[in-house]
Amino acid sequence: MISRRDFIKLTATGLALPQFSWAKNSKPAFDYTLVAEEAAVSIIPGTRTPALTFNGRFPAPILRAKQGMPLRVKLINHLQQPTTIHWHGIRLANAMDGVPYLTQPPVQPGESFIYDFVCPDAGTFWYHPHSNSVEQLGKGMVGVLIVEEKDTVDFDHEIILGLKDWHLDKQGQFLPLTDKRHAARMGTLGNLSTVNGKQQPVYEVPAAGAVRVRIVNLDNTRVFNLSLKQELAAQVLAIDGAPVNKPYELTTYALGPGMRVDLGLITPSKEQDIIIYDQKGDFHFEVCKLKTVKSKLKLSGKIPVLPANPFAKLDLARAQTEKFVFEWSGQLSTIADSNKEELFWTINRHGWQCAEMAHIPQPLARLKLGNTYIFELNNITQHVHPIHLHGHIFTVLDSNQKTIQPYQADTVLLDENEKVKIAFVADNPGNWMLHCHIIEHMQTGMMGYISVI
Ligand code: C2O
Ligand code: CU
Numbered sequence: 044m045i046s047r048r049d050f051i052k053l054t055a056t057g058l059a060l061p062q063f064s065w066a067k068n069s070k071p072a073f074d075y076t077l078v079a080e081e082a083a084v085s086i087i088p089g090t091r092t093p094a095l096t097f098n099g100r101f102p103a104p105i106l107r108a109k110q111g112m113p114l115r116v117k118l119i120n121h122l123q124q125p126t127t128i129h130w131h132g133i134r135l136a137n138a139m140d141g142v143p144y145l146t147q148p149p150v151q152p153g154e155s156f157i158y159d160f161v162c163p164d165a166g167t168f169w170y171h172p173h174s175n176s177v178e179q180l181g182k183g184m185v186g187v188l189i190v191e192e193k194d195t196v197d198f199d200h201e202i203i204l205g206l207k208d209w210h211l212d213k214q215g216q217f218l219p220l221t222d223k224r225h226a227a228r229m230g231t232l233g234n235l236s237t238v239n240g241k242q243q244p245v246y247e248v249p250a251a252g253a254v255r256v257r258i259v260n261l262d263n264t265r266v267f268n269l270s271l272k273q274e275l276a277a278q279v280l281a282i283d284g285a286p287v288n289k290p291y292e293l294t295t296y297a298l299g300p301g302m303r304v305d306l307g308l309i310t311p312s313k314e315q316d317i318i319i320y321d322q323k324g325d326f327h328f329e330v331c332k333l334k335t336v337k338s339k340l341k342l343s344g345k346i347p348v349l350p351a352n353p354f355a356k357l358d359l360a361r362a363q364t365e366k367f368v369f370e371w372s373g374q375l376s377t378i379a380d381s382n383k384e385e386l387f388w389t390i391n392r393h394g395w396q397c398a399e400m401a402h403i404p405q406p407l408a409r410l411k412l413g414n415t416y417i418f419e420l421n422n423i424t425q426h427v428h429p430i431h432l433h434g435h436i437f438t439v440l441d442s443n444q445k446t447i448q449p450y451q452a453d454t455v456l457l458d459e460n461e462k463v464k465i466a467f468v469a470d471n472p473g474n475w476m477l478h479c480h481i482i483e484h485m486q487t488g489m490m491g492y493i494s495v496i
Contacts (some may be wrong), residue, residue: 073105073114077128079172079184080121086240090215095122101240102205103170103186110165110193116158118150122179125149127162128158129173130188130378131301131431132284133368135160137473140433141256142173144401145492149174164352165192166284167203167257167303176482177263181220185261192352198307199252199342204319204331206298207240207261208233220263226483227371227387229426230264236455238331246331249338251312253346253402255280256319257305258335260298263482266427266456267330269304270295270322278346281305285436285451286349295322299429299456301480307346310335331415354436354451355468362415362466365408367391369422369430369457369479369489386488388424388479394488406494410469417466422457428484429456432493434475437467454480469495 082099083091097103110113120126127150139160144147152157162168168188172179176290187205210218210233218234225231238244248254256277260267271277271293278290283303296304310317315335320327368477372389386394410416417440420430431454439455441447443462455463478490 061115073106073108073112075104075115076117076119077104077186078119078121079126081123081371084240085215086209086211086235086237087213087215090213092209092211092215093209093217095179096183097186101183103184103401104183105203106146106170106186106188107191108162108188109191110162113159113161117155119155119160120150120152120391123152124175125151126172126174126179126184128170129433130158130160130168130170132164132168132436133160133188133190134163134436134471137237137434137471137475140473140475142433142476144403145476148419160312162190164284165190165350166281166286166352167259167305168284169205169261169301169303171261173476177221177486180261181263181347182217184261187257187259187261192350194350196347197343198255198347199340199344200248200254202246202248202254202256202333204238204258205240205261206259206265206267206291206330208265209235209237211235225290225365226487230481230483232264233262236330243329244331246333247336248310248317248333248403249340249342249346250310250314250335252310252326252338252342254308254310254333254342255305256308257303258299258319259303262300263301266300266429267298268322269293269298269330270320270327272320272322275308275311277306277308277316278391279304280307280346280349282450283436283452283454285352287450288448290346291448293470297456299427299454299480301429301431301454302452302456302481305349305386309344309346352436355470357438357466357468359417359466362417364417364419365410366419367407367421367477369424369428371424371426372488388484388487388489390477390489390491395490404491406474408493409492410493410495412469412472412495415466415468417464419462419464420455421459421462425459427456427458428489429454429480430477431480432465432467432475432477434471434473435467435469436494437465440464440466453489471495
């Protein structure tokens, strides 16, 4: 007899889970090795793409950890270039944050580094290098990290959807991942869309079941406007891993690079296809399909409530405001050294390509440990920017363009000319990056860091 858990494991993503141990007293309980290496992977069936990978494959291993418990990952660098791993959205110790020079020396070819930290929050997270990011992320080094709730939350089924576009020709060879004209605008979109490395895959889900769909935007550039189109209602349960205060019905959800959303849905009791779309105006482009199958398993058919993560309470009455202006600065694009990527994008008039350089500039702001801060994020460009802060989860308070029900996140998508206020308690000491997650924007200047002391 197949148990419900086995069913979930077998069918959730079709991926084998990497080795880990549930043994109570072995420390840490979650122990992985990730080898950064070049490997041929098959993205277009019948072709071989010379990718950069974790453990020689795409998708990269899905790492699972448990809230409040240590996670250890040994990174072995078999690439011909330095790398690191950043744990996107995890409130960890600064030394484990994976930003070259800012939080650790880059891991050189042939070297290894052990990341060892506790995940205080449950939810859907991900990991990627913070080094030569256009290439390393663009060629495949992106993976999902799931932190299970401390007290198990029971869905009937779970699906993980890792969205990534590729820049490939028909033979599976890489096309340029970036060009200056696009880098200075919305970024260079890929030409081949995949979900978990497959084009428009179909996943079976039990009929009349409560399904958790964890959607992770692993792409360097693309913003998805996720929708379901048909009558079937999906609930938005969590954003960037953090459960929303009150689940609400999905209309469309703008998922920028780096962002995640957890949806909950009760599948129809009859056999039916549920299509997840990327909606552009009136047009719906299929991302992937869930297909209900009759299940003999005992299903709850009820979407459980996700417990809130343990964030410090905001003290808005005494909060100090810091302003950040995101801007395009053409005048910076004439830097002499033609080997360097040009700087077009700035935060408060500064452009930085830190991750490539040992030289660390001044922080964008210095925050006092334990105080609440409001960040006013002001996008004065004609392009959208998903702005990500490391090491903290913030509350999105309001926007000059739309009504916001405050919610927690680690990345906020700023629309054209949008000004958004976020707030958080600076309770994690260290130097934490603040940057755009459109990777070409980041690598051409839209990045900086704040210092919490
Ligand atoms: Cu996904 Cu600096 O982050
Ligand atoms: Cu940007």
